Amino acid sequence: xxxxxxxxxxxxxxxxxxxxxxxxxxxxxxxxxxxxxxxxxxxxxxxxxxxxxxxxxxxxxxxxxxxxxxxxxxxxxxxxxxxxxxxxxxxxxxxxxxxxxxxxxxxxxxxxxxxxxxxxxxxxxxxxxxxxxxxxxxxxxxxxxxxxxxxxxxxxxxxxxxxxxxxxxxxxxxxxxxxxxxxxxxxxxxxxxxxxxxxxxxxxxxxxxxxxxxxxxxxxxxxxxxxxxxxxxxxxxxxxxxxx
Numbered sequence: 001x002x003x004x005x006x007x008x009x010x011x012x013x014x015x016x017x018x019x020x021x022x023x024x025x026x027x028x029x030x031x032x033x034x035x036x037x038x039x040x041x042x043x044x045x046x047x048x049x050x051x052x053x054x055x056x057x058x059x060x061x062x063x064x065x066x067x068x069x070x071x072x073x074x075x076x077x078x079x080x081x082x083x084x085x086x087x088x089x090x091x092x093x094x095x096x097x098x099x100x101x102x103x104x105x106x107x108x109x110x111x112x113x114x115x116x117x118x119x120x121x122x123x124x125x126x127x128x129x130x131x132x133x134x135x136x137x138x139x140x141x142x143x144x145x146x147x148x149x150x151x152x153x154x155x156x157x158x159x160x161x162x163x164x165x166x167x168x169x170x171x172x173x174x175x176x177x178x179x180x181x182x183x184x185x186x187x188x189x190x191x192x193x194x195x196x197x198x199x200x201x202x203x204x205x206x207x208x209x210x211x212x213x214x215x216x217x218x219x220x221x222x223x224x225x226x227x228x229x230x231x232x233x234x235x236x237x238x239x240x241x242x243x244x
Contacts, residue, residue: 009035009048016050025050028060030083034173043077045069061124082172086164088135089122090152091228092143093182093242094211096190100182100242102217103193104225105142106208118210119222122176135179142207144198145183152179153239155231167223176224178231182241214244 007014007022016022025031038045047068054062067079092103102120109117123138132149139145155178156162164175185193196209217229236244 012045012048014048014050017052020050020053022050024060025053025063025065028053028063028083030060030085030173031063031065033085034081034083037173042072043069044072045079078170080171084124084172084174086125087122087174087176088125088138089120089176089178089224089228090135090139091120091155091178091180091217091232092139092145093180093214093232093239094190094193095182095184095241096187100214101190101211102214103143103145104210104212104217104220105198106210107206116208117222118212118220118225120217120225120228122224132179142198143209144193144196147181147183151181151183153181153235154178155180155228155235158235158238159231165224165227167227176227178224178228180228180232180235180239180242182239184241 007026009026014022014026016025045067048065049067050063050065052062052064053060062082062084064080064082067081069077069079071077094101094103104118105121106116106118108115109119121138121142123134123142125134132152132154135152136147136149139147154162156164159178162177164177166173166175168174190211193209194211198207198209214229214232217225217232220226232239233244236242
C-alpha cells in the first residue's frame with residue numbers, strides 16, 4: 001500500500017510504499033544527487049514512487065524507486081532506479097625488491113554467490129564529498145595500510161571523468177572514482193600483509209588481504225578491478241614510485 005500523504009519534488013508527484021518515510025527518502029543524498037543530474041530538457045518525469053529504502057544506521061544507504069518518464073517526443077522510457085550513491089576504488093601497489101604487487105581483498109559477496117570474491121579495495125562515500133578521505137579510510141579498514149590523502153593519485157581525473165565511472169547505468173546511478181598509490185615495503189612487511197584479516201567489525205566485514213601480480217587483475221570477474229587495471233596501464237607513469 002502506498003503512502004497516502006501528498007508529496008512532490010520539483011513539481012513531480014511522489015508516493016511511497018507503506019512504511020517508507022517520504023521526507024527521509026527525498027532528502028537522501030543518493031536521491032538528491034540523482035535528481036540534480038537529470039537532463040530535464042530530454043527527460044520528462046511525471047511521477048516518482050519509492051519502493052524500498054535501506055538504512056545504514058541514521059543514514060540512508062540504498063533507495064529504490066520507479067519513475068514514469070518519457071522523452072521529448074512523449075515516448076515512454078525505462079524508469080526503475082536503484083540509488084546507492086557514489087563510491088571509491090583504490091588500486092594499491094606495493095614495491096618490494098624491484099617487483100610490484102597489487103593488493104586485493106577477498107570477501108563474501110552474496111550478490112555474486114561467491115564467498116571468496118576477489119576485488120580491489122573499494123567503499124561507499126559517506127556523504128561528505130571527500131573522495132580521497134574515504135579512499136584513505138577504506139585502505140586502513142580493508143587493507144590495514146595507513147596513508148595520507150596526498151599520497152593518492154586520482155586516476156579518474158587523469159582519465160577525464162572526475163565524477164567517476166558508471167558500472168551499471170541500466171538501472172543504477174552509482175559512480176566510482178579511482179585512486180592509486182605505490183609504497184615500497186620490506187619482504188617482512190609484504191609477507192605480513194599477504195593473508196592479513198581485516199575489515200570494519202561494526203560493518204560486519206570479513207576481509208582477507210591478498211597479493212597478486214599486477215597483470216593478474218584482468219583475470220578477476222569484477223568490473224571495477226578491470227577498470228582500475230586499465231587506468232593503471234594508461235596512467236601508471238604518473239603514480240609516484242610505480243613503473244610498469
